[in-house]
Structure formats: structure tokens, C-alpha cells
Amino acid sequence: MKIKLPFKYVWTLLLIYSFQLSAENHGPEFEFNGFISAQYHLSDNDAEYNHGEEQGLEATRAGLNARVDINERFRVIGQAFVIKHENDSSAHIDWLYTEFEFSENFDIRVGKITLPIGLASEYQDVSFAYPWLNTPASFYSDAEAPRGPQLARDSYEGASLVWKQNIDDWELSVDLFGGDLDLDQMLSKNVTGFSLEADWEQIYLIELTRYQGTMRQVMIPTDPILAASMEGQQHTAWAAGFQLEQLNWLVMLEKGRVEMSDIPAMTTDTWYVTAGYRVGSLLPHVTFESFRRGRPNWNDQDTLTLGLRWDLMDKVALKFELSQIRLNQGNGLFLTRPDSSKINILGFGVDMVF
């Protein structure tokens, strides 16, 4: 992983300071945690959806999370990730950063950090951590341009300042971040943004995030004209989310918008709402997603998903889902236009953490 020069200097200073502090402590503490999500999907259409997870074992994945607490204030945290593809598997580092805690209220992080946009963005590979098999694609898909919403993207390389404060029963936090996003087919340079979070007793959670960056080195083999027009454009994204988790109820609602300055065809509006009610170890839930991209709407799809999470054991969950994608216009999140406007996908999976 490459770290830009200014961040490297900050990182080195923090490291030197931390070693000074570590002399007063008992040395570093190591912790490892892992997750596995084995999934199988069946679709009544052959068109490739999102990342191809509509067929077979494509969304199956595993990861290892490592944390080294060098002392009480300084730590290095990272997550490596392996995902199954059609004929092979690929591994990459999800995120890897150093964190220095100036006080209980103030942290600085430097490295490859998850873009904090979306309630589930920080753990979206860890299926065990949420009710669905995968996070709602209309909002969270990182499918390449021009298909995906270009909202909740890969991790950025840069720095983040996090301020936290408890006020009565609220925990408030502000995350100011900046860096570069290295996407598969393009770069988003000089990304700057903020994320505000208000958490009331882990029952209500409100999140508001906005970031912007400049598109560079855009390569879209299927649409070189679009790629040329995106070069140098300002990419702006914002999202607002609300979560309620009280007694047996779970409600999640998120809305996001993406704009690419002079290209109305890349304007995306997306939202979803999930509601679930826990009955013992069972959590049945329903999700409605909306994805609109372009003006006029030349990509427009809605998705309705009925799902069931069954917490079979303490760290094992089984999941079943039935989704119907209704294509109103364009390809939606499909690679090519399916021969039907209603596509059904059945999925089931086993999630584990250890």
C-alpha cells in the first residue's frame, strides 16, 4: 500500500511518540478476528447483476481482521479479504491504518481507511454484522462506472480526524477526512469530506456524510467517450442515514445522491428502507430499494427483498432471501439489459465470525 508523503511524515511522528509512551506500558497487544460468509444465489435470468453474485457462490467471502495495540493510545488495525470469483479467488487489503488517540474525545487515523458513507460501510464485507446477505446494492454497490451508484466506494488513502463527545444520552462524533481513492478504473483525487454521527443510547443512530473529489485517469473500456468527459470532473456525494434498534425492532433508512459536475447522466439518487422484527433467534425483514441514475432517468430500478436471519448459534447465522428486481428503464445495476423487466433472485448463506 502506498501512503502519500505528508501522511507518511505524520505517521512517523506518531510512531516515535508512541514508542516513547510504550516504555511505560507492557508492550503491544495483538488481536485477530475472522469472518466467513458462504452464499449461494439463483436467478431466473442470465444477465449479470452487480458483481455477478446472482449466480452460484460468487458472493462467498472470508476475511481476517488484525489489531495491534502498541500502547493505550496508539494502534494499527487492518482487514484482509478474500472473495470467490467465477474460476478463482482474489485477496486484497480492505483497510489498514494507524490510529492515535490524543484523548478519549479525539483520534487521528492515517493510512487506508474505509470511506465513512453509509451506516454499514465500515463492516460491509462482514455479513454476520447486518440482517441481509449483502448490503443493499442500490446504495452500497461499488460496481464500476457507469453502472454503480459511485457512492459508497473503496477505502481512501489519507487521514482522518475524529472528535467524539457525550452530551447527556447522545454520543456525537465528527469525522473530517481527506485523501485519494484508487478505484479499479479511475482515481478520485484530493477527496475531502465529513461525516456527522449522533447515537442515542445505541437505539437511534443518525448519520450524515458528504465528500467530494476530482476524477483522474478515468478508463471505461465500454464507454471511452464517457470516460473522457469524466476526466477532471468534480465528483460529489452525500448520504443521510437513520437506524432504530429498540427491543425487537430494527429499522434502517438511507438516502444518497451523487453528482458529477457537468454530466447529468451520472447523477444518481438512491435510497432504501429496511424493517425487521426479531422473534427469539429469528429476524424476518423486508427491504425496499430504489436506484435512479441519469437525467432523464435512463437507469431506474426498484428492488423488494424478503429476508430471514436465523441466529443458529452464538457466532453463526443462517440467512434466506428472495429479491424481486423491477427494471423500469435502462439496465439498472445489470451489466446488460435482461430479457425481462422482473428478475427474481433467491439467496441463502451461512455467516460466521470467530
Add this chain to the structure above:
Amino acid sequence: MCVGGMSDAAEIAVVVHPENSTLRLAQKDVKRIFLGKKSAYPDRSVAVPVDQKLENQIRDDFYLKVAGKAPPQMQTYRAKMVFSGRAKSLKVLANDDSVKRWVASNKKAIGYIWQESVDESVKVVLTIEL
């Protein structure tokens, strides 16, 4: 009915090292410490919470009462916190005796045990009635 070997009027004691300057903690502070939302005592010294085994009834009762979360909700919550890098896993101990020994030998530690298990080796900062 017995709960984990305790009587109907069972109480859970939240305990710290006897030399810890904290005299009493509010239930919401205990909740924040055990949910990874707070990492210090009121005097700003570091707080290190320890858990009990998943199989122990006291663990389910503690989180249900303090955080309002049932066991599957707590498992999901822990996964979110650990895999987002926001918090580390808690050290897990076998039973009340193990918690008492750990807390008695670690000035930063905070744990929970049945009230009936409390002795002079630890200091109670909160009592939770079930």
C-alpha cells in the same frame, strides 16, 4: 426459579479493583464502557472491561438489563464494533471467581459478577437488580 444458580432476587454487581478511585458508576456509564463507547473512568484513568463466557446466564442478563440487547443482538453489535475497527474484543473469563481474580490483580479492570460472589477482593461500583 433459579438464574444461573442464583435466587429469584438475583443482583449483578459491577466490580473494580479496590484501589480504583471510582466510588460509583451510573448504569449508562457502565453500558458505554462495556459497549466500547467509553474507555475511561470518571477520573480519566483507562477502563478495561472483561466479559463472562457466552454460556453463562449472567452475561445474557447483564447485557439485557444494561444495554437492552438480547444475545443475538449483542453478537451482531460486537461484530460491528470489532470489524469496523472501532473497538477490540473483550477478554472473556470463565466465571465469577475468574473475574474476581482478574479484577483484583488489575487496577484498570471492570467486570460483573453475581452479588452473592462479592468479597473484599473487589469493589462494587454499581448493583443491578434483575
